[in-house]
Amino acid sequence: MQIAMFSTLILLGIVLLVSLYIITKTLKERLIPNPHLPPGSLGWPLIGETLNYLGTCLAGRPDWFLRDRMEKHDPQVFKTSLFGETVAVFCGPAGNKFLFSNENKLVNLWWPRSVKKLLKSSLVNVAGDEAKRIRRILLTFLDPDALKRYIERMDLVTQHHISTLWEGKEELKLHPTINLYTFELSCRLFASIDDPTHISKLAHHFDIFLKGVIHFPIYVPGTPFYRASKAADAIKEELRLIARRRREALDKKMESHRKDLLSHLLVTTDASGKLLSESEIVDNMLMLLFASHDTTTSAMTCVMKYLAELPEVYEMVLREQLDIAKSKEAGELLKWEDIQRMRYSCNVVSEVLRMIPPIRGTFRKALVDFTYAGYKIPKGWKLYWSPDSTTKDPAYFPNPEEFDPSRYEGAGPAPYTFVPFGGGGRVCIGNEYSRPQILVFMHNIVKRFKWDLLIPDEKVTYDPMPAPSHGLPIRIQQHQSTA
CATH class of the missing domain: 1.20.5 (Single alpha-helices involved in coiled-coils or other helix-helix interfaces)
Incomplete structure (x- = not known):
């Protein structure tokens, strides 16, 4: 005692x-006050303007936080205080370009302490040559050339998901259903975890983890961060056991190299011939589950929301997907070439990502003192960018509240204005993975079903990713023919 x-x-x-x-x-x-620093307010001691920021996220309009301060202080850069840190918020395409182009020169990736503590030795917590080393290993599994090999498996998992959770249903809650699907797909592709009970158990821990991954790092029972820490420990322990069994089987030649991410990380060396450590493998597996799962769940759910609200868009997507389906032999799975033909559907996905970006932004840290837009940015300050500073700006997207997939035809948006997954050397590593996954899902869903929203105008809130406040319940109607 x-x-x-x-x-x-x-x-x-x-x-x-x-x-x-x-x-x-x-x-x-x-x-x-220092007149050489960016204008802005640091809010209250300790909490700064964090509550204002979280409030706009819960209201479903995180862009309000930026727009208000851009108008009040400076449209190029302003200062604030978030999660206990003094932050310079870089705005507009010039701000995006500056941060994306100066990685490892003037700035480095930075995350709040909660993320650092939970994802430890993963890519998000390393910089410089170490970050390049890990990123190079991961991208040999996640780049477009590698992903071509996984389209057929994505199609199979999607068809199984639909036959299990959609067929014969009249109503369902879309967000939790898609949430389970994206997590199942990641488990299957990343670690060959196929047991539904095992996947469900991991998904439960993962949902708790997501609620506290970006939060005040208060390790006290009952807080979101404490619960997230316990959930992260449980997930890592599961991944660690799987990795050890897999390594032992590979070492004893009891099985050949599986074509999943885990086996790839276990056997792939860097330029010096060094393998990743067990902790690096486990932490990066957790990070990739985080990067590939929740943002994709959000994007898919929002795609379904807009297709229900905009019947003319749905009909054009349906026509495109039926043309692709008709070109296939009975039972033939989708291939990479079919994904390339989904041009209008891809534009729809892009417009959804503009209207409701899957991430609120990410942080950098100033490595040295430098000047931007006439203001001094001190070494050690945290820097923040958000897609919201450009995606709702009529200067770059006329009639920004109007859903218009034609924006992405031809040359498309101006450089550094459409950055839903970031850019430069730190672009979201799940970016290339998410688009084919969303398109494979769209193909299988729209050629089978039409759906209506049971709660019209349901609010989408950010916690931390965008999600409908009631899970987006829908009524399903199956097409007479799915040929």
Whole structure:
């Protein structure tokens, strides 16, 4: 009992000291304004403007946070305080280009402490040559050339999902159903996990993990971060056991090299001939589940939402997908060439990503002092970009609230204005994986079903990814012919 009380007092003391440091730092920044720094407000001590930021996310309009401050302070860059950090928010295509083009020069990728603690030795927590090393290994599995080999398997998993969870149903909740599908597909492609019970167990942990991955890093029972930490530990332990069994089987020649991500990470070496450690493999597997699953779930759900709301768009997608289906032999699976023919459907996906970006943005850290837009950006400051600073700007997207897939025909949007997955050397590693996955899903769904929203105008909120507040319940009607 005394030891427990002593440990609690030490913990409270550390929290108090850290709190006093942050309060002193933020008060100094508030009481002694520097005209050379970007304009803006740091909000309240400790919490800054985090609650305002989260409030606009829960309202389904995170772009309001940026738009308000761009108009009030400066449309190019402003300062704020988020998650206990002083942050310079870079806006517009010039801001996007600057951050994406200066990776490892003036800036490095940075994430809030919660992400760093949960994803440890993964790609999101390394920089420079180490980041290039891990990214190179991962991309040999996730680049377009590699993904060509997985289209048929994506098609098979999608058809199984539909026959299991859609066929014979009159109504279902779309978001949790797609959430299970994308997680199942990732489990199958990344680690050859095929047991539905095992997948369901991991999915439960993963949902808890997602709720606290970007949150105040308070490791106290009951907090989102504490629950996320426990869930991450459970997922990592499962992945660690699978990796050890797989490595042992490979070492003893008990099985050949499987064509999944886990086996790829176990046997692929870097330029120096070095293998990834067990911790690197497990942490990067968790990161890729995070990068490939939740953003894709969000995008798919929102695609389905817009196809229900816009019958003329649905009809054009249906026509394109039926033309592809008619060109196939009975039972023949989709191939990479079929994905390339889905031009209008791909434009629809792009417009959905513009209207409801799957990510709110990411952070960088200033490596040195530098000047941007006439303002000094101090070394160590955190920097933030968001697709919302351009995607709803009528200067780049006329009538931005109107759904218009034709925006992506010809030359498409201006450079650095349409960046739903970021850009440069730190573009989202799941970007190439997500598009064919969404298109394979669209192909199989629209040629079989039409659907109506049971809650018209259902609000989409961000927590942390965009999701319908009631799960997007729909009524399903099966086509008479799915040829």
